[in-house]
Amino acid sequence: MTPRDAARVVLHVGLPKTGTTYLQALLAGHRDALREAGVLYPFVRPQAMFLGAVEVRGSREKFGLAEEDVAGTWQALCDRVRSYDGVSVISHEILGGAEPDEIAAALAPLEGMRVDVVVTARDLGRQATAHWQEEVKLGDVGSFADFEREQYRADDRSTPAVRPHFWHAQDHAAALRRWATAVPAERVHLVPAPPPGAAPEVLWQRFADACGIPPGVVDPRAVPPANPSLTVESVALLRAVNRGLAGRLTPRQHARYVKRDLAEDRLAGRPGTPARTPADLADVFVPATAAWRAEVEAAGYRVHGDLTDLEPVLGAPGDPRPDEVPAGVPDPAEVDQIVDDVLRRVAEADVDSSHEGTGNADDSRGSARGPTRAGERLRRRLRIVRR
Secondary structure, three states: OOEEEEEEEEEOOOOOOOOOOHHHHOOOOOOOHHHOOOOOOOOOOOHHHHHHHHHHOOOHHHHHOOOOHHOOHHHHHHHHHHHOEEEEEOOOOHHHHHHHHHHHHHHHHHHHHHEEEEEEEEHHHHHEEEEEEEEHHHOOOOHHHHHHHHHOOOOOOOOOOOHHHHHEEEEEOHHHHOOOOOHHHEEEEEEEEOOOOOOHHHHHHHHHHHHHHOOOOOOOOOOOOOOOOHHHHHHHHHHHHHHHHOOOOOHHHHHHHHHHHHHHHHHHHOOOEEOOOOOHHHHHHHHHHHHHHHHHHOOOOOEEOHHHHHOOOOOOOOOOOOOOOOOOOOHHHHHHHHHHHHHHHHHOOOOOOOOOOOOOOOOOOOOOOOHHHHHHHHHHHOEHHHO
């Protein structure tokens, strides 16, 4: 069947920590204006794109979701875009890790339509600290050195099906390659995130160009860039809080009171030392980036932006490592106060422990408690796992 010329679907598949929250907020905030311009950002129910992506990946158990929470969501999204005679955009970063069989199943309801795939990517230097911070927000107590040993220096390219979580999530060349098994290379797009200091609208402009969204429809300054980085002092505090709460929170409680209220609302604005990936990781990140660039150029994917923006941004030789904090940081009294406050608020709210989310990991490095199911799930994700 020949794809309809007017009806086109753009699948934005991430990758994680590449400005996806910012882009999705712009799309949602300009839904009406986009529709007037011939672009549909479909809404079928709250969190539908997240739930649909989870359904595609078969990962509902990871998020604590029941079958009925996700069943039929992806089909509903596809039905909505099939009914629209224009450009539709579906966006969620979970899709970036999809394997070829999952991709084929995801595209089956869109048969007969033109499909373009957009991958957003960011340099490995900034992604290394962002990945570590995100896992700490989710309850991990590991140091950057732990992540460097267990993930950043643990990628075995001879066994591509078995990789550390970081590499599977951030290898944009592999993501492009997997989606190109079902979509022609000329319809597979790479959007490099702009370098540090660039105006936020640069990312939107590159993304809009890849999607075919006309200029001027969206105001890229309408929402601030999302998920600001934590300082090294704030990460140290958060790790200590995680240790104090190990095994004492349900997934929903941790997501609400620690990740959202503490890390993203209170700590994100604190002054302190920026976390920079150490310069000595250049021996891993620079060759990987060069190999990915060569693959992208050889495959003929469409690039919207400059591939040099994906060269690793690293700290200078001799800069403090992300684990290095001044003596007395974090303040034990502040840690105790935060832990007590979280437990008090949890007790008052009587939160249902069955809700979805990634919970606070049990501290296997120092806690006398036995491992919780949430903690074990998190540790499995941080080991070398098949995704």
